Amino acid sequence: MSTIAIPGRAPGFWHRRRTRRLAIQAAFGVLVALILLYLLERALGLQLGFEFLRSRAGFAISHQWATDFSANNSRLDAYLTGVWNTVRLVVVGLLLATFLGVLAGVSRLSSNWLVAKIALVYVEVFRNTPLLIQIIFWYTAVFLRLPPTREGIQLFDLVFLSNRALVIPWAFPQDGIGVWLIVLAGAAVAAWAVRRWRIADEERTGQPGRGNTMAVTLFVLLAAVSYALTDQPLDLEVPTVNPPVNGSFRGMGGGLQVSPEFAGLLVGLVMYTGAFIAEIVRGSIQALPRGQGEASQALGLGAYDRMTLIILPQALRIMIPPLTNQYLNLTKNSSLAVAIAYPELFFVGGTIQNNAGHAVPMFLLIMATYLVLSGVTATAMNVLNRRVQVVGNN
Amino acid sequence: MTSTETRTEAADALTGEIIVCQDVEKWYGDFQALRGITTTVREGEVVVVFGPSGSGKSTFLRCLNRLEEHDAGRIVIDGIELNDDLRNLEKVRSEVGMVFQQFNLFPHLTVLRNIALAPQKVRRMPRRDAEALGRELLERVGIPEQADKFPGQLSGGQQQRVAIARALAMRPKIMLFDEPTSALDPEMIKEVLDVMHNLAESGMTMIVVTHEMGFAREVADRFLFFDEGLIVEEGTPEHFFTDAREGRTKLFLSQIL
Amino acid sequence: MAAAARVVAARRPWHVRARRWARANLFSSGWNTLLTAVTLAVGGYITFALLRFVLVSADWGVIEANRRLIFLGRFPQGEEWRVWPPLWAFLLLAGASYGLWGRLRPRDAVVFVLSSAFLYAFMVEGANALLLGIGLALAIGTWAASDALVRGSRYEELAKRITVGGWALLVPFLLFMLAGFGGVRSSLWGGLLLNVVVATVAMEAALVLGVLFALGRASSLPLVSRVSALYIEVIRGAPLIAWIFIGWFVLPAFLPPILGLQDIGLVLRAMLIFSFFEGAYIAEIVRGGLQSVPRGQVEAAHAVGLGAVRTMTLIVLPQALRNVIPALVGQLITLWKDTSLVAIIALTDAVGAAQAAIAQREFIGRQAEVLLFVAFLFWTVAFVMSRLSQQLERALGVGQR
Ligand SMILES: Nc1ncnc2c1ncn2[C@@H]1O[C@H](COP(=O)(O)OP(=O)(O)O)[C@@H](O)[C@H]1O
Numbered sequence A: 001m002s003t004i005a006i007p008g009r010a011p012g013f014w015h016r017r018r019t020r021r022l023a024i025q026a027a028f029g030v031l032v033a034l035i036l037l038y039l040l041e042r043a044l045g046l047q048l049g050f051e052f053l054r055s056r057a058g059f060a061i062s063h064q065w066a067t068d069f070s071a072n073n074s075r076l077d078a079y080l081t082g083v084w085n086t087v088r089l090v091v092v093g094l095l096l097a098t099f100l101g102v103l104a105g106v107s108r109l110s111s112n113w114l115v116a117k118i119a120l121v122y123v124e125v126f127r128n129t130p131l132l133i134q135i136i137f138w139y140t141a142v143f144l145r146l147p148p149t150r151e152g153i154q155l156f157d158l159v160f161l162s163n164r165a166l167v168i169p170w171a172f173p174q175d176g177i178g179v180w181l182i183v184l185a186g187a188a189v190a191a192w193a194v195r196r197w198r199i200a201d202e203e204r205t206g207q208p209g210r211g212n213t214m215a216v217t218l219f220v221l222l223a224a225v226s227y228a229l230t231d232q233p234l235d236l237e238v239p240t241v242n243p244p245v246n247g248s249f250r251g252m253g254g255g256l257q258v259s260p261e262f263a264g265l266l267v268g269l270v271m272y273t274g275a276f277i278a279e280i281v282r283g284s285i286q287a288l289p290r291g292q293g294e295a296s297q298a299l300g301l302g303a304y305d306r307m308t309l310i311i312l313p314q315a316l317r318i319m320i321p322p323l324t325n326q327y328l329n330l331t332k333n334s335s336l337a338v339a340i341a342y343p344e345l346f347f348v349g350g351t352i353q354n355n356a357g358h359a360v361p362m363f364l365l366i367m368a369t370y371l372v373l374s375g376v377t378a379t380a381m382n383v384l385n386r387r388v389q390v391v392g393n394n
Numbered sequence B: 001m002t003s004t005e006t007r008t009e010a011a012d013a014l015t016g017e018i019i020v021c022q023d024v025e026k027w028y029g030d031f032q033a034l035r036g037i038t039t040t041v042r043e044g045e046v047v048v049v050f051g052p053s054g055s056g057k058s059t060f061l062r063c064l065n066r067l068e069e070h071d072a073g074r075i076v077i078d079g080i081e082l083n084d085d086l087r088n089l090e091k092v093r094s095e096v097g098m099v100f101q102q103f104n105l106f107p108h109l110t111v112l113r114n115i116a117l118a119p120q121k122v123r124r125m126p127r128r129d130a131e132a133l134g135r136e137l138l139e140r141v142g143i144p145e146q147a148d149k150f151p152g153q154l155s156g157g158q159q160q161r162v163a164i165a166r167a168l169a170m171r172p173k174i175m176l177f178d179e180p181t182s183a184l185d186p187e188m189i190k191e192v193l194d195v196m197h198n199l200a201e202s203g204m205t206m207i208v209v210t211h212e213m214g215f216a217r218e219v220a221d222r223f224l225f226f227d228e229g230l231i232v233e234e235g236t237p238e239h240f241f242t243d244a245r246e247g248r249t250k251l252f253l254s255q256i257l
Numbered sequence C: 001m002a003a004a005a006r007v008v009a010a011r012r013p014w015h016v017r018a019r020r021w022a023r024a025n026l027f028s029s030g031w032n033t034l035l036t037a038v039t040l041a042v043g044g045y046i047t048f049a050l051l052r053f054v055l056v057s058a059d060w061g062v063i064e065a066n067r068r069l070i071f072l073g074r075f076p077q078g079e080e081w082r083v084w085p086p087l088w089a090f091l092l093l094a095g096a097s098y099g100l101w102g103r104l105r106p107r108d109a110v111v112f113v114l115s116s117a118f119l120y121a122f123m124v125e126g127a128n129a130l131l132l133g134i135g136l137a138l139a140i141g142t143w144a145a146s147d148a149l150v151r152g153s154r155y156e157e158l159a160k161r162i163t164v165g166g167w168a169l170l171v172p173f174l175l176f177m178l179a180g181f182g183g184v185r186s187s188l189w190g191g192l193l194l195n196v197v198v199a200t201v202a203m204e205a206a207l208v209l210g211v212l213f214a215l216g217r218a219s220s221l222p223l224v225s226r227v228s229a230l231y232i233e234v235i236r237g238a239p240l241i242a243w244i245f246i247g248w249f250v251l252p253a254f255l256p257p258i259l260g261l262q263d264i265g266l267v268l269r270a271m272l273i274f275s276f277f278e279g280a281y282i283a284e285i286v287r288g289g290l291q292s293v294p295r296g297q298v299e300a301a302h303a304v305g306l307g308a309v310r311t312m313t314l315i316v317l318p319q320a321l322r323n324v325i326p327a328l329v330g331q332l333i334t335l336w337k338d339t340s341l342v343a344i345i346a347l348t349d350a351v352g353a354a355q356a357a358i359a360q361r362e363f364i365g366r367q368a369e370v371l372l373f374v375a376f377l378f379w380t381v382a383f384v385m386s387r388l389s390q391q392l393e394r395a396l397g398v399g400q401r
């Protein structure tokens, strides 16, 4: 038999898929390379080194906590103080925003009409208003408008409010703190072991093990007893009025002093991010098929078991990726501190750049810092995410 | 408490009536989904419910284990009246098993954990016993080798068999099936129906919503035909296939057969 | 007969229904009753304090005195007329769109009437009242005409196309009216007007850039995909305010010294920064949309003979965008709120105007009034956008088949 004749011919060089792809990529590569070259050429005319960070800073930083920076330290020290100020703002902010967001998100699903509506109003108001305005509002219209120190407001002898500082009760570590912390760690391990034992026992006998209750009780008990035995290693202070006259905050003392800048930023970031987290929490719980709740009901599982064993583990896995985004947003949004001069990393970096020039290396450093901060947050959340994901997603 | 209640219980025990429904009504807002359902089911009886979509079949089943609260009438399950008493609710839930059209397995738990969870948490069974029971039930529904997989890794038919095993693990006296094969591919329907067939032969009290009329005819003691929230016709399978009275029943049967 | 019986049985007297409703939704258990009481106390106090502030203790004179500053910034006297035609065009297009695609529900109508009444009571006077009246009349007129006459007629398709084209031309028209024929330098644009201009320009540009970078990242060409991914990640890695500062301090040194590019004003640079910044976020959203389109769609398109480009632009991209409308609008709302950041680089947008007003000697201590008012302006626009997105979702049947 003869072979069947196939009309036409093999594609020419320019019509081959491989050639096309190569050509497009080459053209694209050349374009990108040209842009980079141009930028590089421009940059070469600018100051690019980092030596300027070694020089004396020459400015003071008003907000410090557990740092000891003065104008004679280097600019790098100043910057690191700013980074530390960002970190403590962000850590406190993340914790409070998560708490508020979960509370508001669950409230939106409440069977109580009033609670659900109030949560809805909170979300709609704070989510749709610029964060910058909110921060300026809390700072200038709330915290700076508090009465001056000498007429400050005292609430239940626990909190002292004035336009110089909010003073909250605080526990300051004393000499014996090291020993007590070690005992606390031991107590935590013991509580964990008891919980494991109670869970194993519950699985063996079927009777309620009350692992969580027992573990918490044990921990609190051990902590309290060792606290007394190690001679009270924490100095609990409540705000007092009219104590030592020297020191910048004349007329008040005791407790922890929170500046209006920190308070304004924190409240702004928490209220704003909390509204977004609330929507994520609500959406994730609602995204579960109704059948999940119904099937657990039909099996006779009680409300607590239903929530902790069926609903939350599944909602969590939907929740974590968008929650990570919100955490990153809060981290980046902390840079709005420049608007009210709270010296976190962006504000300090900007100040150094203002004093010394060197804009390119300074902004590179700032961006690298944010990339590291975001990287740490994202990595932690990814670890969590991997732990809650499910095999063979239907 | 009252003499009526004791009398009902005594009467139930005598006649072996395990489910008693009297003038049950259910409203969704201004829409009435059940318009007065009165029927009884005896112990060991297999009742098949069928009827057009939206006729209230699912609503009826869901009222029987109080996934929905009925608005009027009375429902008594094994001598327990369904009312606001939460203790009654707990008792009824663990006596009535339910299998859903969409399986509703818990995707974050293995097949074995799906089955063992409720016996452990509700029946307070030791974990080892609950899992042994789980494996035994998986054996019974024909998929012992799937115990450690997650639901997402199983076929639809296998998932539905796990769902049946999960309900059986609570050792219920009554099983409710709401269109258990409607979401399945044809080749998987038989494996699920076989499991249900065996269950019926073992003497389980069952209420099954299904349109698999061949299966229904084989296992059912009684048919209920629902339309617009009412039981329009009731009788043995033979009655329905030979001399159904109502026009609506005949029309519907001719459409699905 | 059966239907009639149902309705009769359904109607219980209103006070019985109210009592049932309250029992189910407010007092279903002891715990719930307590919750209701506590929320009522706290919520009631906040509402009361807010109302007392707005109606009694606030001094709105500061807004009265600075209204022009908040809305127009330092826009020259005598040039305000340039703002009206674009606003009329906007209202006209909004009315037409509502009539052609939307459905006027009683609640929307109430909101519309109330906000118009609010505008007239507090915001406008003199000639402006007349000019705004023209705009509102245009909106109502086109809405009524397109709803009653055009919709369902054989001109409906044509009208829809004209409307879409109108929306696309609105931003160029706005820019032309502001800057064209001996117009106003961009450095003098200010107030809420500046937020609107920056936001609308950046929205259009960011959407285009976002789609391009999303396609780049999803490309099968490794170099294109890597470069796009790198761009997106670097942009998203640092806060917007850092990019704005870079646009302020660093960008000029990198612009080529041709065509006067090096002297472009702050406003233009802000537009550039916003477009490229939000473009990176939109790219990630669009990428999610591209991934949500089932592979079968691509295969079906290839099977009917569409090439790679046509498959993407005609089949995949429209579905992808449709699937992510809520996220896209969410990002555009973020962009709208973010325009307030230009206040930090000393532009007099609405927030900058607010800060200027607060600093005035005669209005010391009036921060709350000014900030609440400006926040309310931003909030209204953002809220309307989110509602429109819900209408759009419904009109396009997202999440349905
Ligand atoms: N949660 C609900 N809210 C409002 N209406 C409902 C709800 N559940 C069911 N219905 C309505 O009740 C009627 C009966 O539904 P169902 O019992 O599911 O019918 P079937 O299972 O026979 O198809 C239908 O018209 C349905 O629309």
Ligand SMILES: [Mg+2]
Residues within 6 Å of the ligand: B057, B058, B059, B179
């Ligand atoms: Mg049904």
